[in-house]
Amino acid sequence: MTRFDTISALRQHLHSLPSSRSIGLVPTMGALHEGHMTLIQSAKAAGDLVVASIFVNPVQFNNPDDLARYPRTLDDDCRLLEAAGCDVVFAPSVTEMYPEPPTMRLNFGELETVMEGAFRPGHFNGVGIVVAKLFNIVQPHRAYFGQKDLQQVAVIRQLIRDLSFPVELVRSPTVRETDGLAMSSRNRNLTAEERVLAPALYEALTLAHDLLSEGQSTAQAKAAVTGFFSNNPNFRLEYVEIANADTLQPAGEVLAPGQTAICLAVHLGTVRLIDNVVF
CATH class of the missing domain: 3.30.1300.10 (Pantoate-beta-alanine ligase, C-terminal domain)
Known part of the structure; x- marks a missing residue:
């Protein structure tokens, strides 16, 4: 497994690979668990070269305390990913992803008026920006997301459709603990x-x-x-x-x-x- 923390190094590596190799992207914010590993396994089963991103995206947090509390376990995450067969980890800094604060705004219409959109204003704008950047950087053939974040899946589906990204969205079932709690x-x-x-x-x-x-x-x-x-x-x-x-x-x-x-x-x-x- 190879780890990169800059966009240029990751792009150079991916461009050096055979063009016939399909790429599967698993975007994460780290603090990984078995649910994330099932996404890695799905990508491996599809024959993809698996790229996992680990980036706590500040643009999607509308509560600074929530951002500060979000768990960060990069070294442990990398060990889990390597054991699961991940090929590439992209773990950029905030300044690498956002040299300047993004000024563009994405509006997902009715998706932003209900549930997570209603209670976390601006959240999906941040999700859309970071996923669009990852699609642009990695240029995956498939992107893997879990059903637990069902509204996020709908947002990414709309992002792919509206911006014509050549990416197949793969939704995997929620993985639960033995007592039923969704892994998160x-x-x-x-x-x-x-x-x-x-x-x-x-x-x-x-x-x-x-x-x-x-x-x-x-x-x-x-x-x-x-x-x-x-x-x-x-x-x-x-x-x-x-x-x-x-x-x-x-x-x-x-x-x-x-x-x-x-x-x-x-x-x-x-x-x-x-x-x-x-x-």
Whole structure:
């Protein structure tokens, strides 16, 4: 595995490779876990030369405290990536990625009016900028993202379509701990007591899923999730939404199989957690 921290060195290396070799990009912000490793494995299985980026992107944080708390474990991350068969790691500094603060603004339309877009203004502009830069730098054939960040996947899909990037978007299922908690880098910031409580997110999603399976309405399923967290003072529910799994717009009824997403965000202590299941 080869590691680069400058754009020019990475480009020079990639340009020296046979043009017939497909490239798979796995963008990350580090603090890696098994969910990230499944993305690496998916890229390896497709025969890609796997490039993983590790960059805590300040432009997508609208809360300075959240940016400061985000875990940074670069050396451990590199060991995990090498063991998983990653070929190239790109770990630039902030000044390497942004010699000057970016002034352009990306607007993802209705995706910015719901859920993460509504509660984290400017977040998807930052996501779009950094992913567009990575696409330009790496020029991958495929890019791998996890379903846990379902709205982010929708944003990247729109970015690829609107800017005509020749990149195939590959969405991988959410990887969970044995107790149901979706793997996330932010889980490292949970206290031991909070970690015991955190699987309640998946319990709430399962509750909504079961109610929809029984023929209950989307409004009834959302109300059940709201009540679930109202009875647990350790959590503060930010949103629960039942939406079209592709557009992330609210769905007033259950759609075709695989097209209905149940999404939520909660605060547990100082940690904000998101999760979803697709019905």
